[in-house]
Amino acid sequence: xxxxxxLDSHVSVSEGTPVLLRCNYSSSYSPSxxxxxxxxxxxxxxxxxxxxxxxxxxGINGFEAEFxxxxxxxxxxxxxxxxxxxxxxxxxxxxxxxxxYFGTGTSLTVIP
Amino acid sequence: xxxxxxxxxxxxxxxxxxVELRCDxxxxxxxxxxxxxxxxxxxxxxxxxxxxxxxxxxxxxxDRFFAVRPExxxxxxxxxxxxxxxxxxxxxxxxxxxxxxxxxxxxxRLSIL
Numbered sequence: 001x002x003x004x005x006x007l008d009s010h011v012s013v014s015e016g017t018p019v020l021l022r023c024n025y026s027s028s029y030s031p032s033x034x035x036x037x038x039x040x041x042x043x044x045x046x047x048x049x050x051x052x053x054x055x056x057x058x059g060i061n062g063f064e065a066e067f068x069x070x071x072x073x074x075x076x077x078x079x080x081x082x083x084x085x086x087x088x089x090x091x092x093x094x095x096x097x098x099x100x101y102f103g104t105g106t107s108l109t110v111i112p
Numbered sequence: 113x114x115x116x117x118x119x120x121x122x123x124x125x126x127x128x129x130x131v132e133l134r135c136d137x138x139x140x141x142x143x144x145x146x147x148x149x150x151x152x153x154x155x156x157x158x159x160x161x162x163x164x165x166x167x168x169x170x171x172x173x174x175d176r177f178f179a180v181r182p183e184x185x186x187x188x189x190x191x192x193x194x195x196x197x198x199x200x201x202x203x204x205x206x207x208x209x210x211x212x213x214x215x216x217x218x219x220x221r222l223s224i225l
Binding site: 032034036041042043044045046049057074096098101102103104105 | 115117131137143145152153154156157160162167168171172203205210211213214215216217218219
């Protein structure tokens with residue numbers, strides 16, 4: 001069975017400083033992994049996806065994530081936070097079927 | 113282009129009533145998904161359609177919940193005898209195929225009084 005753990009429910013950073021949102025997955029095989037962002041009262045927007053082509057994945061808005069099989073991690077990073085990055089972020093794994101398994105989310109606050 | 117459209121955006125109804133939530137996927141997307149998101153939680157899978165058929169309905173919580181997609185495009189999620197615990201945001205997503213990223217609508221916020 002698949003599961004996704006987002007290690008921090010809330011992360012707060014100052015504008016212009018790096019962002020790190022942590023995600024670990026549990027699977028007996030390499031899953032497809034995604035990060036989605038959700039702004040208030042809006043639907044989920046795909047940031048990036050990992051599908052085994054490359055372990056370092058670049059997404060939109062300057063975000064990146066690195067797949068580390070040895071650590072079963074898929075952490076999301078950005079070198080410099082912007083005020084518009086404040087939102088809820090979800091790490092998602094797709095298993096052998098077509099179910100998407102969502103983490104519980106990390107709320108990112110950016111301090112001016 | 114047009115994204116996934118969900119109507120209504122908000123629905124308030126009384127306990128025991130019947131509700132229908134509509135999802136209009138991106139044109140050409142064969143896969144369609146329904147999720148339920150409770151406050152402070154990540155979306156929880158309900159059901160997945162490939163074309164007109166429900167390929168996986170294992171996430172539906174009980175037999176009060178039912179979904180259809182008769183022509184392989186628009187889908188309707190139906191909830192009978194609503195309960196207060198059904199209050200949540202119901203999200204719909206579609207994708208080009210089963211292995212492709214999902215594109216989400218803005219959701220329907222359902223409140224059961």
